[in-house]
Amino acid sequence: MPELPEVETTRRGVAPWLEGARVSGVVLRQPQLRWPVPPALARELPGRLVLAAERRAKYLLFRAEGDRTLMLHLGMSGSLRVLRAPRPPGAHDHLDLALESGCTLRFNDPRRFGSADWVAGDPLQHPLLRSLGPEPLGPDFTPDYLAAACRGRKVAIKQLLMNGRVVVGVGNIYASESLFRAGIHPARAAGRISRARLAALVAAIRDVLEAAIRQGGTTLRDFAWGEGQPGYFRMELAAYDRAGQPCRRCGGLIRAVVQGQRSTYYCPGCQH
DNA sequence: ACTGGATCCTGACTGC
DNA sequence: TGCAGTCAGGATCCAG
DSSP: OOOHHHHHHHHHHHHHHHTTOBEEEEEESOOBSSSBOOTHHHHHSTTOBEEEEEEETTEEEEEETTTEEEEEEOTTTOEEEEESSOOOOOTTEEEEEEETTSOEEEEEOTTOOOEEEEEESOGGGSHHHHTOOOOTTSTTOOHHHHHHHHTTOOSBHHHHHTOTTTOSSOOHHHHHHHHHHHTOOTTSBGGGSOHHHHHHHHHHHHHHHHHHHHHHHTTHHHHHHTOOOOOSOOOOOSSTTOTTSBOTTTOOBOEEEEETTEEEEEOTTTOO
16 A cells, blocks of 8 residues: 555654664565565575665655665555554565564565565665656656656557656655646646646645645554554545545536546546 | 657456 | 356556
8 A cells, every 4th residue: 555655654653763773683475576586685684783774756765774774665565563562474474574572574465566675885876776757755756757757758648657757756646636636637748838837736646745744643653563454544535436426616526537547537627 | 959758566346 | 046247446468
C-alpha cells in the first residue's frame, strides 16, 4: 500500500527504532523479490549500526556503518513493521532484521514486487536512483521545472506525472487526485497546458501529498508500536475509485478510463 | 527521443 | 460453493 505518503509514514514510524540501533541478525526467507536479494545482505549487515533511515522517491534507505545501505522498495503490496517482541513469521514475511534491543523489523510483501538491495557507497548513485526526477515536496519541483518537463511533450499529463524521471512519488491515486484539484483533464497532452495551470498542478500535488502524510502521521504510533495497522491514512479522495459517484464540486458523475494500463478517475465537468 | 505494451506475483472480488 | 476472469497503491525493460 505504498504511495509516497505511506513510504514516508513508514520511514517516520521505523526511524526511532532503527537509528542508532545495532543489527544482531538477518533472516531472509524469500530471496526472490523483484530482483534477487544479494546474499551479502545477510552476511554483512549483522553487527552494524544503522545510522539513518532516509527516503528517496519510494525507496527506503537505511544507512549502515561501513558506507553500506539497505535499500528497500515496498512495491505494490509491501509493508514494514516493527515488532517489540519476537513473533512467528506469517505468510509473505520475507525479511527480518533482528535488533540488539530485541525488536524486529519485518518486511512483508505478498506480491513480491518490492525489492531489497545491499548497496556499497552512495545509494543516490545507484542505477535505480541516479536518473530519478525531483522530490515533489522538495525545492526543485517548481512551476518552471514542470513547465520545462512538459514542453513539447504529447504524452497525457497523467502519465507524465507518473514517470519517475519527471517527478517521483506521484502514484496512481495522487496523479488522479492532484489533476482533479487542478481542474486538468488527465488525458490532456502535457505540452498543451498553460504555465498557470501547471503552477496550479504543482501546488495541488504538494497539497495532496502533504495532506496524506499528515493523515499517515496520526497512525505513526500504532505503526511503531507494532500493533494492528488501523487503515493507514483515510484521505478524502475526491476522484480515485469513485467512478459513477457524484463529483463533490459539480455533482456530475466521476468517470473511469484506462491510461497506460492504469485506471484513471476524473470529473468530465470540472477537468479540461 | 518518445511511447505503448508486456511483465513480475498473490489475493480479493465479481459474475456465472 | 466452485471456478474463471478481472483488477490492484509500481516501475523496468524492450520493441517500434
